[in-house]
Amino acid sequence: MKISYNWLKKYISIIDISENKISNILTDIGLSVKSIKKTTIENDKDSIMDIEVTPNRSDAMSHYGIARDLYACLTFRGYKVTLLKPIIKNYKKDIDKYCFQILIEEKNKCKRYSGVVLSKIKVDSSPNWLINRLKSIGIKSINNVMDIKNFVMHELGQPIQVFDMDQIKGDKIIIKNVKNKVHFRSEDHIKRELNEQDLIISDTIKPLSIAGIISSHHSNINTKTKNIFLGSAYFNPIEIRSIGIRHLIKTEDRLLFEKGVDPNQTVYVLQRAATLIKKITKCQISSDIVDVYPHPISPFKIKLHYKKIIDIIGKRISKNTIKKILSLLEIVIHSENEKLLLVFVPPYRIDVQREIDLIEEILRIYGMNRIKESNQIQISSVPTNNCKPTEDQIQKIIFNQLVNYGFQEIINPPMINKKSDYFLLNSFSHSHRKIKSINIINPTNKYYNSMRPSLLFGMIDSIKYNYNRGNNLIKFFEFGKIYYRKNNQFLEKTCLSIAVLSENLFFFFLKGIIEQIFQRIGITHYTQKHSNSSLLKNSISIQYKNKNFVELGKVEESISKKKEIFYAEIDWEYLISIVQEKKIIFVPYSKYPTSRRDLSLLIDQIIPFEKIYQSIKKMEKNLIKKIKLIKEIKIYDFYKGENLPISKKSYTISVFFESHKETLTDVIINEIMKKIEKIIKNKLGAKIRGVDL
Numbered sequence: 070m071k072i073s074y075n076w077l078k079k080y081i082s083i084i085d086i087s088e089n090k091i092s093n094i095l096t097d098i099g100l101s102v103k104s105i106k107k108t109t110i111e112n113d114k115d116s117i118m119d120i121e122v123t124p125n126r127s128d129a130m131s132h133y134g135i136a137r138d139l140y141a142c143l144t145f146r147g148y149k150v151t152l153l154k155p156i157i158k159n160y161k162k163d164i165d166k167y168c169f170q171i172l173i174e175e176k177n178k179c180k181r182y183s184g185v186v187l188s189k190i191k192v193d194s195s196p197n198w199l200i201n202r203l204k205s206i207g208i209k210s211i212n213n214v215m216d217i218k219n220f221v222m223h224e225l226g227q228p229i230q231v232f233d234m235d236q237i238k239g240d241k242i243i244i245k246n247v248k249n250k251v252h253f254r255s256e257d258h259i260k261r262e263l264n265e266q267d268l269i270i271s272d273t274i275k276p277l278s279i280a281g282i283i284s285s286h287h288s289n290i291n292t293k294t295k296n297i298f299l300g301s302a303y304f305n306p307i308e309i310r311s312i313g314i315r316h317l318i319k320t321e322d323r324l325l326f327e328k329g330v331d332p333n334q335t336v337y338v339l340q341r342a343a344t345l346i347k348k349i350t351k352c353q354i355s356s357d358i359v360d361v362y363p364h365p366i367s368p369f370k371i372k373l374h375y376k377k378i379i380d381i382i383g384k385r386i387s388k389n390t391i392k393k394i395l396s397l398l399e400i401v402i403h404s405e406n407e408k409l410l411l412v413f414v415p416p417y418r419i420d421v422q423r424e425i426d427l428i429e430e431i432l433r434i435y436g437m438n439r440i441k442e443s444n445q446i447q448i449s450s451v452p453t454n455n456c457k458p459t460e461d462q463i464q465k466i467i468f469n470q471l472v473n474y475g476f477q478e479i480i481n482p483p484m485i486n487k488k489s490d491y492f493l494l495n496s497f498s499h500s501h502r503k504i505k506s507i508n509i510i511n512p513t514n515k516y517y518n519s520m521r522p523s524l525l526f527g528m529i530d531s532i533k534y535n536y537n538r539g540n541n542l543i544k545f546f547e548f549g550k551i552y553y554r555k556n557n558q559f560l561e562k563t564c565l566s567i568a569v570l571s572e573n574l575f576f577f578f579l580k581g582i583i584e585q586i587f588q589r590i591g592i593t594h595y596t597q598k599h600s601n602s603s604l605l606k607n608s609i610s611i612q613y614k615n616k617n618f619v620e621l622g623k624v625e626e627s628i629s630k631k632k633e634i635f636y637a638e639i640d641w642e643y644l645i646s647i648v649q650e651k652k653i654i655f656v657p658y659s660k661y662p663t664s665r666r667d668l669s670l671l672i673d674q675i676i677p678f679e680k681i682y683q684s685i686k687k688m689e690k691n692l693i694k695k696i697k698l699i700k701e702i703k704i705y706d707f708y709k710g711e712n713l714p715i716s717k718k719s720y721t722i723s724v725f726f727e728s729h730k731e732t733l734t735d736v737i738i739n740e741i742m743k744k745i746e747k748i749i750k751n752k753l754g755a756k757i758r759g760v761d762l
Contacts, residue, residue, distance in 0.1 A: 080136035127328035131226030239273030331417035481527025484517035520552035
């Protein structure tokens with residue numbers, strides 16, 4: 070979304086604060102500024118900020134919306150600023166020429182509709198100030214009336230319907246569903262067939278608009294228009310999205326309505342638009358504002374517990390500070406006691422409906438950078454009673470563990486660009502011959518036209534984005550669904566992906582993270598084997614009861630663009646089932662000491678550590694008793710490069726021995742180590758470089 074800095078200053082007094090400072094503050098409070106572009110329009114210098122507004126923040130999809138959020142933050146930080154909402158001066162009806170009705174038949178789909186009529190309009194070109202305001206954010210001027218419609222929409226975030234009043238039959242505006250199939254030619258000259266599912270704004274004979282998001286070609290205004298009807302509404306966002314997708318309507322009106330506008334400003338928006346049109350065209354306001362609002366939308370009532378704020382944020386914030394932030398965000402405190410507040414959240418904040426949402430708002434304005442990192446690591450325990458751990462409990466344990474290891478959670482859209490991701494998608498299809506991707510027939514965004522069959526697609530994009538901005542140490546994880554077709558069935562599955570990009574962290578670091586997670590949640594006796602993935606190099610599959618549930622390896626250089634990316638994808642649903650079906654068994658620590666032996670070897674580069682590991686494990690067939698003394702096999706050191714043959718690499722592996730019955734002697738340990746050396750030399754062609762005995 071593009072925001073003009075000069076335009077923004079009309080609603081908030083930020084004269085002494087640079088656009089760069091404003092940009093940083095907006096980013097701090099969750100309105101990320103992607104870029105700032107300097108521009109000059111008719112000797113007026115301006116800065117255009119490209120702001121990335123999250124889909125749930127419909128209240129910030131306008132210049133005044135941004136100013137309102139900015140005001141709260143700046144005031145809390147001690148700046149002396151004033152919020153300047155456009156004042157409707159001297160609004161009044163000039164003549165009583167028109168009398169009309171508004172009838173809402175579909176009260177669940179249209180909660181409110183307001184309208185007014187202006188007469189003696191002269192549709193002409195717009196004044197320069199209006200043309201330049203719209204031009205600054207990339208909107209072309211149409212005429213003075215339509216330009217005001219667009220101006221007010223970008224000023225206040227509320228769409229307005231503009232109809233030629235002389236084309237409205239019966240002096241009635243009816244919001245209803247289509248009764249019978251009807252052909253509707255819209256202002257974009259596309260003929261659409263409407264049916265009983267479709268909501269329309271209609272007169273007594275014909276539709277004037279499809280749900281306020283696109284008008285009929287015959288109700289549009291032109292240079293011959295003398296009288297206009299202005300309408301302002303609140304529609305059910307889900308209904309608007311459904312209609313927009315069904316009829317491939319992509320207008321800014323739809324974008325705002327489907328995210329949710331402020332139901333309490335429809336009359337104010339009409340007054341603002343009518344006042345501006347009257348000022349420019351010298352027209353007359355020739356009717357009362359008719360406002361139909363059968364069931365007013367109430368504020369959201371939320372209980373906010375002080376203790377919950379401390380638990381979530383990790384810091385004690387004073388009660389006065391909390392109340393001040395709420396007040397700045399126009400959240401009304403209805404009642405309070407020592408433990409909690411009962412607050413009323415205005416309906417335009419559709420993203421704040423739960424206690425956790427309120428806490429996020431407090432933290433957003435208070436400043437995340439003011440929360441210091443704790444010196445303590447919090448670790449959740451697996452439930453020890455007879456009840457099975459819930460999925461939420463397991464998820465919390467794993468997520469906390471990953472965060473404590475320095476990983477950050479990311480969230481990517483479930484759709485991918487089939488064209489730009491063609492190579493990756495083609496490689497995926499090659500690896501999973503029986504699995505096919507799912508295309509989207511009517512994508513809302515042409516660039517996202519296929520459902521992701523793996524979390525790797527979004528992970529690669531996120532890593533590249535961060536790497537290109539100077540982040541050379543990336544540790545990400547993502548939790549989400551993947552989608553695919555198999556045997557003519559459409560399937561979805563939840564997965565957990567983990568990725569690392571670093572010059573100092575490699576495959577074994579990521580494998581160790583996976584093993585630590587398994588140890589933490591009690592998954593043991595899993596097996597590992599090589600896998601033939603065209604996406605991952607030297608990859609392994611981790612299995613439980615002969616079923617794959619982890620794929621782990623280095624991302625192919627053709628995909629990663631020569632970056633060292635190591636990636637793992639976990640079948641979440643299978644992991645949960647493993648943990649929930651396992652019985653927790655207490656195994657006491659051995660009271661006898663653990664012994665360690667290191668083995669250095671030179672081996673072909675094409676042979677991964679996993680093959681060494683599996684070769685040692687197979688010794689169990691011949692050394693049934695003694696092999697149980699091997700507690701663990703780990704990589705101690707790895708090297709390839711100078712002073713080694715091109716085709717070789719060096720491993721130092723550590724073998725840990727332990728017994729629950731006795732202290733192990735060197736004789737027993739050395740005997741097993743000789744067996745290990747023999748297998749590695751004979752089966753894998755390795756050269757033993759030194760043995761610590």
